[in-house]
């Protein structure tokens with residue numbers, strides 16, 4: 001199971017897309033560590049909603 005998420009990097013304010021994989025191994029509403037392609041730092045992204053942990057930035061999940 002895979003899901004693309006689009007989120008706004010809280011550090012540089014750039015929209016980045018990331019493909020989450022291995023979602024069948026985790027429960028719902030789980031945050032996964034993602035190496036941000038924009039700033040190379042690790043962000044924690046909610047696998048269900050695509051929201052970043054600890055940030056209030058606007059995000060949206062992208063199907064497919």
Ligand SMILES: [Zn+2]
Nearest residue numbers: 009036038039
């Ligand atoms: Zn970032």
